[in-house]
Amino acid sequence: MNTERKPNNRGNLQNKSKEKSKLRRITATSSRWLHIYLSMISFAVLLFFAVTGLTLNHPDWFADQQSTNEIKGNLNVNWVNNIDTSKISKLEIVEHLRNKEKIKGALSEFRITEYECSVSFKGPGYSADAYISREDGVYSITEIKSGFVAVLNDLHKGRDSGKNWAVLIDISAIMMTLVSLSGLILILFIKKKRTNGLLIAVVGAILCYIIYKLFVP
Missing domain, CATH: 3.30.1660 (Dodecin subunit-like)
Structure with missing residues (x-):
């Protein structure tokens, strides 16, 4: 009589499924935590670069400050x-x-x-x-x-602002990159919004490229 047990394939599949589910849960939780707290930490930096991006694009608004x-x-x-x-x-x-x-x-x-x-x-x-x-x-x-706004504009570009400020710009860029990537990872875990979210992201990228090709000399 053969008493050797056959491999429990169902048990192995269940264990793999649990491990995969656990990994997905850890990834989603970590991405959510990273996205929330990095967003709050980098809020002031993001606001600064957003506002100075506008003032850099319109230097004539503040020409009389020099x-x-x-x-x-x-x-x-x-x-x-x-x-x-x-x-x-x-x-x-x-x-x-x-x-x-x-x-x-x-x-x-x-x-x-x-x-x-x-x-x-x-x-x-x-x-x-x-x-x-x-x-x-x-x-x-x-x-x-050149005035206060020109100071902010030069800080945005890192011009004549020293090595320490250049390091801060690098750190800010890394933080904003992590915020963007963690947000992208989060959308992948939201089934109802995943397709639309990725589609909008792709459309936005395509629109930027089209504007660049058509209107940038």
Whole structure:
């Protein structure tokens, strides 16, 4: 008499079904949690980039906010008239302009020619260019302040805003990508809305492409 038991195929199928159902439940729960909390964390960032996207597209709305200041002065001639240009006191010159003339922004360029030194400072919505005579230390500065909205626009683009702000932009981009992907995963678990939701997403992508092909030079 053969007492060997046959494999319980029904039991194996049930176990696989339970494991699959559990994985789906964990995926749905994790995606929902990620979507909700990342959406709340990135709300301010998303709002900032949305609003500044509009202001970037219409710079003429805020053109009258720009102001230009002309500043003149003189500094220690010994800092600039050394024949050996490697011994020109760059640090002292920059600190003098910052402390006395209240120049802002990060130092972007320091050029030395036979007759003058030119120093440029850049920041979000801000620029200052100083020209210093190597003969007598007399300088002139053109300072341009473009206004609060221009500051926001430059922060949006990451222009002249430093490495730390660039890191924040990268983190924001990653967060918004995760929000989008988690939302897409969630729609896959909603049977009644899954087809329509994916269809609308595809239609939106196609419309963007059509607008690009037809209207972008």
